[in-house]
Amino acid sequence: MVAVKAGEIEGLIRRGPDPRIPVILVYGPDTGLVTERARKLAEDFVTDPSDPFALVRIDGDALASDPGRLCDEAGTMGLFGGRRSIWVRPGTRNYAPAVEAVLGASVADARIVVEGGDLAKNNPLRTLCERSPKALAIPCYADDERTLADLIDRTLQERGLRIDRAAREVLARSLGGDRRASLMEIEKLALYAAGEGTVTLDHVEAITSDVAASVLNTLIDAAFDGRREAVERDYRRFRHEGLDPGVVLGSALRHALTLLTTRLDNPEKTPAMMVATWRGLHFKRKASLEGQLGTWAPGTLRQAAVALQAAVLACRRAEPELAHALASAALLRVAEAGARRRR
Numbered sequence: 001m002v003a004v005k006a007g008e009i010e011g012l013i014r015r016g017p018d019p020r021i022p023v024i025l026v027y028g029p030d031t032g033l034v035t036e037r038a039r040k041l042a043e044d045f046v047t048d049p050s051d052p053f054a055l056v057r058i059d060g061d062a063l064a065s066d067p068g069r070l071c072d073e074a075g076t077m078g079l080f081g082g083r084r085s086i087w088v089r090p091g092t093r094n095y096a097p098a099v100e101a102v103l104g105a106s107v108a109d110a111r112i113v114v115e116g117g118d119l120a121k122n123n124p125l126r127t128l129c130e131r132s133p134k135a136l137a138i139p140c141y142a143d144d145e146r147t148l149a150d151l152i153d154r155t156l157q158e159r160g161l162r163i164d165r166a167a168r169e170v171l172a173r174s175l176g177g178d179r180r181a182s183l184m185e186i187e188k189l190a191l192y193a194a195g196e197g198t199v200t201l202d203h204v205e206a207i208t209s210d211v212a213a214s215v216l217n218t219l220i221d222a223a224f225d226g227r228r229e230a231v232e233r234d235y236r237r238f239r240h241e242g243l244d245p246g247v248v249l250g251s252a253l254r255h256a257l258t259l260l261t262t263r264l265d266n267p268e269k270t271p272a273m274m275v276a277t278w279r280g281l282h283f284k285r286k287a288s289l290e291g292q293l294g295t296w297a298p299g300t301l302r303q304a305a306v307a308l309q310a311a312v313l314a315c316r317r318a319e320p321e322l323a324h325a326l327a328s329a330a331l332l333r334v335a336e337a338g339a340r341r342r343r
Contacts, residue, residue: 009037012138013037013041013138016041016044017041021134021135022103022110022111022135023099023103023112023114023134023135024041024135024136025099025129025138026113026116026140027117027118027137027139028141029140029141029250029257029305030140030254031117031246031250031253031312032178032247032250033140033178033179033180036183038115039087041085041113042055042087042111042113043055043085046083053084054084054085056087058070058088059088059089059317060091060092061095062091063091063098064091064093064094067095067101068101069098070098071102073110074107074110075105075107075110082109083110083111085111085113088115089115090115090117090313092310092313096125099125099128099129103128103134114129118253118309140179143175143179143182145172151183151186152168152171155187156186156199159190159194160197161197162197162199164201166201167200167201167203170205171185171189178247178250178251180244180250181251189207193207216238216243216248216251217251217285218230218234219234219235221292222234223338224296224334224335225288225291226336226338226340226341227335228339231328235328245315245326245327245328246312246316248327249315249327249330250312253308253309256305256308257301259293260301260302262274263301264298271290271293272290275293291342295341296338300337300341304334304337307334308334311327311330
């Protein structure tokens with residue numbers, strides 16, 4: 001595998017990886033970013049992404065039941081010739097043998113994009129792709145300030161807009177928990193400022209919701225605080241606003257991982273000291289996060305992250321009504337765990 005540095009990933013995605021590398025694994029805790037990058041990699045390789053013979057989508061669990069199918073798809077010629085993409089969606093079962101088989105085969109004019117979840121370092125699929133010279137593994141972590149600035153500029157430029165420096169800085173501070181949620185905010189801003197030419201601070205303050213003070217973080221904090229009734233109330237509001245349940249679960253997963261990283265990186269610091277270095281924190285969340293850092297141990301945070309990751313994958317395969325029920329149940333389980341930690 002060719003190592004890809006974090007700062008080089010966006011450029012690699014835009015220009016396209018070496019077509020001689022047939023397998024690309026996209027994984028990480030930011031589910032929105034994982035999906036966005038996987039979609040772009042799969043669609044950009046073919047002439048017409050709407051052609052079902054050119055772009056084939058396969059569920060990971062289907063490959064676990066039939067490992068040979070991936071090799072068959074990779075070796076199949078398109079109806080009208082040309083290159084083909086096989087987009088493997090996340091699954092709950094181990095389909096690494098299917099990927100291993102295709103890495104050992106001769107693949108021409110085909111790209112296999114494997115969309116993974118938040119894979120551990122020893123995960124069979126991640127290990128397989130990181131060790132193979134015929135695969136590329138692309139991690140997807142929360143956007144940093146530089147990546148967010150690039151995302152803002154690029155998305156607005158595609159819609160004929162530029163943005164003032166001050167407006168960009170304020171907007172960037174309210175984004176970053178999940179790529180899909182960030183894009184929704186930027187696109188909403190672009191729609192509001194359409195025809196203006198330049199997005200200003202007034203536009204940002206008028207239309208974008210500050211994620212740090214939004215219902216999304218209110219809901220997540222309620223769950224990790226152990227406030228079950230607040231979770232039930234805020235989730236109803238979240239659902240009424242029409243947001244994707246996968247977005248809130250992805251943000252909750254990111255929050256759990258941030259709490260875990262903060263605890264592990266600062267073993268000697270008090271919760272108050274740890275919160276003081278939390279980037280982009282709204283002052284209203286300070287007390288809540290201090291409580292979470294003081295009550296959630298690393299072991300229970302790991303358990304919460306695993307449960308949330310499983311819920312994210314389940315939601316993505318479920319119908320909308322069931323997805324909401326799964327998301328709500330997952331957050332309520334976190335709230336119950338949070339309540340136990342405070343007793």
